[in-house]
Amino acid sequence: MKKELGIFTLLLVLCGVTAVMNPRFLSVTNLTNMANIIGLYGVFSLGLGMVIITGGIDLSVGSMFALAGVLLSMALTEWHWPWPLAAAFVIAIPMLLGWAHGSLVTRMKIQPFIVTLCGLLLYRGLARYIAGDGTKGLGNAEGFETFASLAKGKFFGLPAPFVILIVLSVIMWFVLHRSVYGRYLLAVGRNEDAARFSGINTRFVIGTSYVLMGLLTGVAGILFAFYTNSISPSNHGNFFELYGIAAAVLGGCSLRGGEGSVIGILIGTALLQVLQNLVNLLGIPSSLNFAVMGAVVLFGVLADQFFQNRAAKKLVRH
């Protein structure tokens, strides 16, 4: 928790500043919108976090979104599958691809960066080809209203993606911080040899982390498809891998593996989204949008580092 404290403070400060400068920040609409978007990004960022903890990376998230979105739209509106089947299908595909990634990484010993970079190219190409380079949509959800309301409705006044994120986070918290599997993830990420010498099936652990990533990507892909309600395969989900990685790393995951927490990833995700909200609400020129985000993140990380160094020094002195 100590590691996440710094970034959590930054998050609070940002929220405070924005709320003071524009009270609408705290309006129900705004908070709901933000919860919704945090839910969307959080789900796949959790998955990315797990993969990063094993010392891997996944660059193919955005492209998988495109592929999943196109397939979802076609299954529902063109092939008229029953929605549970369509949902299962759209979650199974990324899991299968995740399994393939995992196998290539563990059995063929190809760097995760390369494997998933190829994935990034491949799946987007496939999505565009399958969609015939046209935009696919979910229209008015005729015939799968239940599904739509599960994916973009509200539960207890909270947007569905947010509720789903909370549920998944609780599960993932137990998985990462309380289960044997989670401990193995951390072990494998830090020192694969040492883990293997302890009798851990490192291939299985690393491989399944990509499958888990696939599962979460599939879920997030469905949520995201319903959010935009339309999937233009050439740019649906573009750059999302970067957001996810940024969220995980901001939240304390180390790209060298072996380090990271569920809470951290959630705070990282929230921070990125609050930042965007802030830029919009404070009426900062859109062109400076990115610049403000970059500057704040950098500032936050620097401040965090500064305080951690000071704390470390104090520890030594006494």
Added chain:
Amino acid sequence: MKKELGIFTLLLVLCGVTAVMNPRFLSVTNLTNMANIIGLYGVFSLGLGMVIITGGIDLSVGSMFALAGVLLSMALTEWHWPWPLAAAFVIAIPMLLGWAHGSLVTRMKIQPFIVTLCGLLLYRGLARYIAGDGTKGLGNAEGFETFASLAKGKFFGLPAPFVILIVLSVIMWFVLHRSVYGRYLLAVGRNEDAARFSGINTRFVIGTSYVLMGLLTGVAGILFAFYTNSISPSNHGNFFELYGIAAAVLGGCSLRGGEGSVIGILIGTALLQVLQNLVNLLGIPSSLNFAVMGAVVLFGVLADQFFQNRAAKKLVRH
């Protein structure tokens, strides 16, 4: 060289296949076009390779291109600076930023991924703000014809960027493979502690690798600005960091640091460009463009791995 052999073979095979299926592949125009584009991408990929060898990464290349391009255009066409001054300015800025990256990484101990991700956001925002979100251009190069012909003219029948790449590669080859600094880069990338214990100023070595990266980014940024002749700051150079990283990694650089070669990076760059050329020349639908690239790269890496494994086994048997 052994490590590069596999990917070099793949490059040759691809060229062979394309040449057979469409003889125009070998036409002077096509080869010139390709040399030109390889030159453009090669220059910054070399820089990225160096940074990757130290165990770092630079995600800000594309945004720096936008910033450098906008500043170049303004210096030349709006402020009417003499071109050598403008060139020096546009190279100095990325070097300065590179120096800042290096300092943040080595002194503040912030992960390179985070530092340069912030850079990615910041510099693009700045570029857009400076340009007022409008496209900047170099027009007909009135008043800086010499500069333009240095950047996009021909030397000995070869396109300028290609010639510049060759010259820089030769220099970088000596730097990386024959100089003390290069040896330090490799050592620091593999084991920073051991390098420091051996009296290497690891901060200096890592820091300067980002400055070097800045220098090469500046040069490539100028070449690229002259190539497109107009810079729309919101998407000029988007995703270029990924191309560069992919080229370096394909060419044998390990993202864990300590491994890589100039030849490898060049072959990696060439491979990516030949692939694009191939897709276009063979008339594969645009939508499958990416998919083909992804598939070929994956196939190549797999084959390479396969043969290396076999070779290793043979070595053991005898």
Added chain:
Amino acid sequence: GPGGGPKKLKLAFVVNNASDFWKHARAGTEAAAKELGNVEVDFRIPSSGQAAEQRQVIDDLLAKGVDGIAVSVIDRTNQIEFLNKVAGQTLLITHDSDASESKRVCYIGTDNTAAGVEAGKLIKEVLPSGGKIMIFVGTLDAANASERFAGIKKELAGSKVEIIDVRTDETDRARAQKNVEDTLVKYSDVACLVGLWSYNGPAILNGVKSSGKAGAVKIVCFDEEDQTLAGVADGSIYGTVVQQPYEFGKQAITKMAKYLGGDKSALAGGQQIVPTLNIKKDNVAEFKARLDKQLGK
């Protein structure tokens, strides 16, 4: 408001991505705001060009509080539900790119299919005896791209002009230019290159020049980037179909203000088309002068 005086109308103008095109629209909105006096314009650019980002921008605007929004719809079929939600909360019109089935009050902008037809006419003019053409665009799944493409096809149907294919570049200019170069290598008999998005014109021009085919291959494109207009002026581009983004901006703001002031007729008819212009060598100078004036240069 806190400054006293009459309450200012807050109107938002949301575009689809960051490009020069919108500079003119912005000038239009500013001109309108100046003329009207009681309007404050919030000009928003979702830079990624993605529906999701646009949606977020609009959500934020609603949270901030606005009296009216003019939006260039990124996805007309699937953003409908969202647009209807927006229309329920504030005055909503569309510009540049429409979503006719939504509850938006009116559309102000180009008819892209008609613009495609105009481009088709230019192509037929420049290739009187027919020939092969290649089309270049960022992505084909964008509405304006597919409509323009449809317009061109419609106009060329039955003529001797043959469309080889479409090459996309995902708004990467380097690739846009590379696509041109590769096309010229693969199809040595291509007679005319057509660019559907604003940067495709300059990209085609550069590609043709670097391949040494300047003058030999005709070019028809869209919009009014500086290099495009320069190309039209020196004859290396045959013609370009330009929209009038300045008018989008000016009319959208003016008419929304009128409408909110009680003049419902200002946004009547559901669709108010701003015609396109065909710019060729003979009228390019005059057009350029007008643009400069609009931008206050």
Added chain:
Amino acid sequence: MRGIAKRFPGVIALDDVSLDVGKGEVVALCGENGAGKSTLMKILGGVYQPDGGEILVDGQPVKINNVTDAMKLGIAFIHQELNVLDNLDVAANVFLGREPLLGPFKLINSKKIHADTEPYLKRLGLNISSRTRLDKLSLAQQQMVEIAKALSLNARIIIMDEPTSSLTLTETERLLELVRELSESGVTVIYISHRLGEIEHCADRVVVLRDGKNAGQLNHDEIAHDRIVSLMVGREIKSFYVESNAAQTPGYLQVRNARSNRYPEKMVSFDAARGEILGFAGLVGAGRSEIAKAVVGLDARGGGEVSLGGQKLAINSARDAIAQGIYLVPEDRRGEGLVTGMTVRENVTLPSLARFTSLFMIRRDRERTTADEQIKSLNIKTPGCETAVVNLSGGNQQKVVLGKWLSMSPKVMILDEPTRGIDVGAKAEIYRIMRALAENGAVILMISSDMEEVLHVSDRVAVMHEGQITGVLDRADCTEENIMQLAVGKKIASAKPAFAN
């Protein structure tokens, strides 16, 4: 194990090697560096697959395909190189792969795992909490955690590959006791060590390997230092320690007010003479290694003042120290001493690369000459100077670290556990080299946890306790007893102050 063979690119590590162990027996495996001890054990532990031969357990042939198979057969393995996870706590490391579970969701039973860990820590005399993260522990403590882990397996056979190389006397004694207890309760222990004293102390039988072949064995009553050595190296090694008769210049090196990170409020000052070997003794965590790092500028805050021959030196980084001829052979050779992915040549020349350049280009031929010289003079067992250091045996890696500094004529050489993992022959060689350096006018500071080494090699011994030097013993007063007294912080009469004011 019968007729085991194993080849690596360029080397035959094992050739028709056999090894039998009985229930409850303590078998010591001896051999020079690179003889194949670790390789043989890795085959038994399922890390490597043999190229030939078979393994029998209880008379039944078994196939050990991976580490899990070995564990199932009741084989626990303490590797020569540390294999702990420093991002996890002690308990997690001890029970890694065998966590106690709780409840329907099979979550880790955190109470039980900590409760189960404590007894093992106690049994090893390790005074740390089971909740400490491993990156907070010293190398020696991490090593003890790894031993705890092997114990907790309740195995039938425990392989210990140089478990004491980073331990000091107290822990070593505790470990040897433990080995006895284990064998009494019927557990077989295979014990690899280059400290022959330990072997004489605990082994029931000694098996010696030489160049990847069986070189013979000694039964309990035949075990003696000299006999082991002659089997190992095939010749007698006469005198282990070289006496000094060099002229000394006292006070040549003066260190004032150096501090360790761990005990920042305590200052360390000492003098050392030119031509002497000053030993540093102390218990685990006494702060010897940290002081050494501070002196060579690796910890800029703790450096204090260093003067050499009356001249104050400005040392702010290892670079500065190296420029002054002050070198450190660190204790963690894989983490700090070597760039293991690089070749022997590249490692040897790393600190002095500038010497090998002409016209800014590195001359590889000159590098090779120097590397080959070191390979020869230190008798490093390697296919050549272009072999990656990872592929060398542990002891030979240590020699590469030494070679790197010896090629640069040191003025002050600080050796932190210089003979960790080094075989007797090479040890004698290293002592000879140290002595030669001293006689040529260098100051040698030797930090060592090997009591024999401290006693016999040093001219004087400085003893540290909790970040301070409690006293310095002259050669005449150097006894195990005296050192232990000082090491636990007691004052004794014969101890001299560490420096003259």
